[in-house]
Amino acid sequence: MLLEVSELSIAYANDTIVKNMNLSLEEGEVVAIVGESGSGKTTVIRAILGCLPHGGHITGGEMFFEGKNLLENTVEDWRKLCGRKAAMVFQDSGSMLDPIKRIGSQFIEYICEHSSLTKSEAAKAAEEMLNKMHLPHTENLMKSYPFELSGGMRQRIGIAMAMFFKPRLLLADEPTSALDVTTQAQVVTEMLEICRRDQTAIILVTHNIGVAAYMSEKLIVMRSGSIVEAGKTDEIITNPQSQYTKELLEAVPEIGGKRYAF
Numbered sequence: 001m002l003l004e005v006s007e008l009s010i011a012y013a014n015d016t017i018v019k020n021m022n023l024s025l026e027e028g029e030v031v032a033i034v035g036e037s038g039s040g041k042t043t044v045i046r047a048i049l050g051c052l053p054h055g056g057h058i059t060g061g062e063m064f065f066e067g068k069n070l071l072e073n074t075v076e077d078w079r080k081l082c083g084r085k086a087a088m089v090f091q092d093s094g095s096m097l098d099p100i101k102r103i104g105s106q107f108i109e110y111i112c113e114h115s116s117l118t119k120s121e122a123a124k125a126a127e128e129m130l131n132k133m134h135l136p137h138t139e140n141l142m143k144s145y146p147f148e149l150s151g152g153m154r155q156r157i158g159i160a161m162a163m164f165f166k167p168r169l170l171l172a173d174e175p176t177s178a179l180d181v182t183t184q185a186q187v188v189t190e191m192l193e194i195c196r197r198d199q200t201a202i203i204l205v206t207h208n209i210g211v212a213a214y215m216s217e218k219l220i221v222m223r224s225g226s227i228v229e230a231g232k233t234d235e236i237i238t239n240p241q242s243q244y245t246k247e248l249l250e251a252v253p254e255i256g257g258k259r260y261a262f
């Protein structure tokens, strides 16, 4: 088992936000957490990466990653885990790029900081990674500034950087929500392609059960900090048990009798 979270509870100050969360993930598996805004999805994945915001703390439960108890992690343990073994992609990962540095120089700097590659080796590897995200004209792209690129391209670069070191676990928080529908579909497909090739497991956080259905094998439906329903995605989608899941599914657009993921 890659990740095992059991009975996890999280509070901000004295308010319990997440109650008795359970989640398990094998190598290369994709689990999606869906639920309305404020249900605690982001809080769960922040806890897994040891980066709850100020005031947030774990009040109960356990988390094991590759058999190691995450609740016993030192600052050094978290530093080793984040970036290389576990990486995160946000809704606006593209906007985390430094606006006054060319794409190539920031990607190379990032690689050199976390590995022993030389600058020219890093440049070659960075360009290859951009190719894998199906970014066009990568040679020119490396010389571009972020503002010269579309939002979709910037987000793909953010994902390429997060995936560069082939993390065992990718935490993706609404990774495509800021993109238009067509670009969303492309970016999701590319991200899945890379994760499948590298056997990277994903926890996908989304409010869009359509995207979750398309991407994941397992689904967790959350509401107000608790699990409403959890299990195999196909089974939940075809035979939802809770009224809340049914409502989420009904909100997915239907055209000609078919429900569409995006």
Ligand SMILES: Nc1ncnc2c1ncn2[C@@H]1O[C@H](COP(=O)(O)OP(=O)(O)OP(=O)(O)O)[C@@H](O)[C@H]1O
Pocket: 012, 017, 035, 036, 037, 038, 039, 040, 041, 042, 043, 044, 053, 054, 055, 056, 207
């Ligand atoms: N830093 C914080 N301090 C106090 N409360 C917080 C903090 N961050 C989040 N919360 C509260 O925790 C609850 C869950 O928030 P969280 O961001 O985990 O939900 P979410 O399901 O990811 O929502 P969204 O889809 O809007 O991102 C919310 O009620 C929110 O107000």
